[in-house]
Amino acid sequence: EYLLGQNCATDDEEEIQEGVERVRDILAAHYVQRAEAGAIRSDIKQKGFQRVIDKVSVDLVEKRDAYEATFENLGVSHVLVTEDIVKRNRRLLVSGVWCIADLSYSANEAKNESPYLLKSLKPIQMANFDLDGFIDGRSQFTASEWIDVLIRSIGLDPAQLGERAKLFQLTRLVPYCERNYNLVELGPKGTGKSHVFSEFSPHGILISGGEVTPAKLFVNNSNGKIGLVGYWDCVAFDEFAGKNKRPKPDIVDILKNYMANKSFSRGIEQVSAEASLAFVGNTSHDVGYMIGQTDL
Template sequence: MEEKLRDYFDEMVVYKDLKKSNFFKSLSLPSFLRDWVLKKFEDEDGEFDIEEIAQFVQTYLPKKEDWDVGIKNRIIMEYENVKILTKIMVNIDISTQEISFYLPAFDLSPHETIIEADVWQECKEQLSQGRECWGVVELGYRPPTEQPRQPGKIKLISFTDFCPYVVDLDYYKELRAEFSVHEWIDILLGAIDYNASGYKDEPEKRAVLTRLLPFVEKRLNLMELAPKGTGKSYIYGSISKYGNLSAGYMTRAKLFYDLGKHLEGLVYNSDFIAFDEIQKMQFSDMKEMGAALQTYMENGNVTISGHSGLADAGIILLGNIPQEIMDDTKLMIGDLPSLFHDTAMLDRFHGFIKGWEIPRMNDDMKISGWGLNSEYFCTILHLLRDDASYRAIVDEIVEYPEKSDTRDAEAVKRIATAYLKLLFPHVRNSSDVNRREFMQYCLRPAYKMRKSIRRQQGILDIEYRGKDIPVFTVKGE
């Protein structure tokens, strides 16, 4: 299987050994950065020099505490140009035409920075590809002046794109056809650092992969409650450079739009926002946040005091659950913040992930071998979000009663579309779809995920009690 994977995916494969991960654990790198570094330093047998990697990380991947004093001192006081590998976001001021940038990892905001015209001309093609980019940024300092009067600013000297290769989505789709669905499931697990042979059966494997659905489908809103130690935070916080894992405290400004700083929030700059340990999560204004979330989760609209925009990040709730209520016929969400007890809010969640179907992590489940480069894989999933052809296929082949609830129909079809992208990316039209496999791997799981949401609504409100979602079928099955 590994030989077949390497033959077909070639440069997109990297050797990962998480059973011997103490070295990388000490570096605190997310998977996509770890695999990028491994790809840079590994030989064809997967061997690398630990000291060489450690030196690179120390030089180019500083921690926030290194930035606050050490790196700022080098740039501002010593007039040194410094290169770091990080996420960068560009801001173009309409009134002044001044171009600035934002480094989220270090809280370096646009009013402290500048991209001068000549540098912008050199870097604009790379920096204007999206709202945010990963790459090696070279920083310098423009000191304050009296005539004309202008403040000192950190300036961008150069930018080198993070991705060292061209990601060919069509090639990825074509290669999927070379593998069975069972082989493909194992490949996907390896891409997110799991060892497929460590699971007892395929339902366990598929339960883990359900967590990837918001990676491939826009504005897919899910809720997961699971026992501790099943890897929720790891998948949502480490695998993709396009996602955001938040915990502790959340404000409307941070999530949607900061009026004071004129900065777009997380929903604009992420494929998904996962609220970790949701039972402990605090919101700045529960009522205000509830109203904003409901509107956003319904249609992607962000409307705040004169600001209006559209975003497509999914909202994910992650929490722990005691064993005695691991049952969707019981109230499972009682410990969640009160804003999520409202049935109208619950309706905006497309599906529920039963995290207790995912086994607790152990060493046998950690990859030790060749797998898809996580950095490459998360980029593929990000690109699949823009492909509307899969939804067109789902609309064509899925049938349900005409008077079905609109939100139920949308939820099931949206989740089924995400499964189709994830497990069968090679299908190009409805005739390519194996109806039996689609029912087993896409439509039936989507139906069950939505059904759990409906059951929770029925427990909270008599209006929903006994109202089940309709039966969904596949044309030609």
């Protein structure tokens, strides 16, 4: 979307098509596919330089008093990053940012140093969030106009939706905005229930189908590491239970306590967290039938 915004910001159809072709060329030349990561690393070594598009996250390594970057798809880590880059793009330290980065290669004998060198880095998604700017901008819109902006931001055309349908779509965003907000949505297949939780925000995670353990979701008693509810703003479950699948009673009890009290008990202590929970699943029943059931 960033690249399209940079290259297709016009109403001229011919210029838009030219911009789309430029974006395709950029992605074909620089986007890192996981399956091709080994070949791209080899190209960087042989050529000495390569421009890549990848998701980059940065950690402060206290022992070395240095910032180190990890390139998710490329499979490269421990790449030194200047403090200036980190200051300008603080989100690199939180959840990672999609970037266009120039990498060079210089072999060295130090075993704990990466041969990859970061020459430049340019975020292609929002790396900083100006809340005051958004608040000021909001005042320029009416309520209905702002709803349309939000609907378009999640990839839907507001002109194709009625007011009630728009509010349904916005309801799915509430777990991202409110702490400890719990949501259940049941509906027919193919109605976009899980899309928002898997694609919309880097601050949420969707658990699809598979089993999840108390240690993974809440806290691991063996090492004290907090689980998903302590890391994400929203944890969503797709098909958490069904006709042929029942969650284990122990995790259901912990979930019920967490949703009621915003905390859970594991080991010898009570742990608080702020993650919202969303449960989405398919059903062939109508609303009247489901309301009449004591156990959905």
